[in-house]
Amino acid sequence: MSCAQKERVVDSLYGELSDVARAEFDAHVATCDSCRKELEVFGRARALVRPMLDQAAPASAMQRLRAEIQKQPSKTRWWSLPWLLPALSTAGLALLLLVMRTTLLKPHPLVRMESSPEPLQVSVPVVPAAKPEAPKVAQTAPPERQRQPTTVGDIEGADKLDNFADGKRGKKEKAQHWADPPKSPASFADMDSRTKKIAQSVPLEFPHTTGAELSKHALDVDELKELGLSEGLKADRAPVTTPAPAMAQPPLPSENQLVEKASRAFADGKWQEARALYRELLLRFPAHRSAPMWKQRIAQADVQLRSPPTLADEPTGGGGAGGWARPAKKARTVDAEKNQLQNVPSKK
């Protein structure tokens, strides 16, 4: 005779009854010998089977598995590497510290403006901290000034450029300085002793003006460009990356030396030498206030040498252009006309 609750023995044995069903079945088992004995026998059988089902596995399967995994191409991704976590942590901490240092130590812009005006200068990094000194700025002068003779006026201008360097004058004043340079003194004799000394020490040309040195004063050159005064600078500007070394050229004789030599030669009757010296003076300093006197002396030397006039192409007031191409019989007439124009008594 089988019990109707026998189907529940297996569920009860493996704990698959609900609490209510289990309570009911337990109450039934208390009264049903059949179910109770079956539970006991099944339980004893399970207890006997269990040790047989708890044996250790052979190592061969895991070894095979590891070998098969080793054969597979590596799919390990960079973000799953073991070093990634500490590395990212360190990098993140460093970044955090950097951000904190930047944000915490940096004053507020308004506070900075009120506290001191210096940060405003720092905010313009293109401008060099130190303005070029006066002689160097003079080296960056427009080419027309370099072609002109160096006079005491340049030295005076250098004094003014110091003011530029100090920021005491504006761009317009600087541009005016370059466009209309100060006039030089009437003569070497008009200079005071200090100015004479400085004038003698300053070379007439600036052979050491190279592109590299110009690049040091990039601000001034750029400003000059803006003002339209940089013509000719390009020719002097060498590539910045390969600055040419300053060439050591022998300094040309100064104006004073030339004038002195020319005067001495003229006084000594060395017409050829005096003529050449005055001609050089005229070529180098055509706007000099003594230029008319130099022309007269050249003409006098020409007369003395009885040579054809060499200043046909010089601005002599209009007279004898192309005169020395004329026939020889008319040369004397031409000389007389020239001498008359230049208020030089012609030698008969």
Add this chain to the structure above:
Amino acid sequence: MRVLFFVNRSDEALLIAYQKGEGQALCLLMQRYEKRLWNFVRRFVADHATAEDLLQDVFVRVLRNANEWQPRAKVSTWLFTIARNLCTDQARRMSVRKARSLDENSGDDERPLGEKIASHDGGAEEALLRRESSTEIEAALGQLPDEQREVFLMREVLDMSFAEIAAAVGASEPTVKSRMRYALEKLRDALTVAEPVVAQASESEKRL
């Protein structure tokens, strides 16, 4: 370090980690189920060497199918299903060989081997003489039909619920419970042979 990282992870997390390239994760997962899989395979096929080969096949099959596993499936159920399918395939092949050998004569005994196994006369007497319960239980377990043995082992060894077993074997839950009951009754019979007291109680119950 990576092994320690995966120690407390769930089975599903380990398998996902393997799918993302962590071979160590699959090794750790299989270490968790190695013993249960072995005992399941070992009791499913009687031969030790065959069971060992079969366990390797289970591991390799898991390795090859790991990338196809979907997170919605329970890893243990997925693993045991793989093991169960391989075991049933192996049991089917063995049954074919067994059937072939049972038809042949064995030794000097005129009766086929199948008749000797089916006969309870000599076996019961030997069993009574030995009174070795565990041996009887082990023998009874080996003589269970495959569908009963797999249900019993899945329940006892793999600790699967009857619902999970039903899903794994493709049968209804009452059918699974019925197979379980049959398996338990046969084990009880083996125990009755080994333990006369229990056997007597069982006989008296039958007479009633």
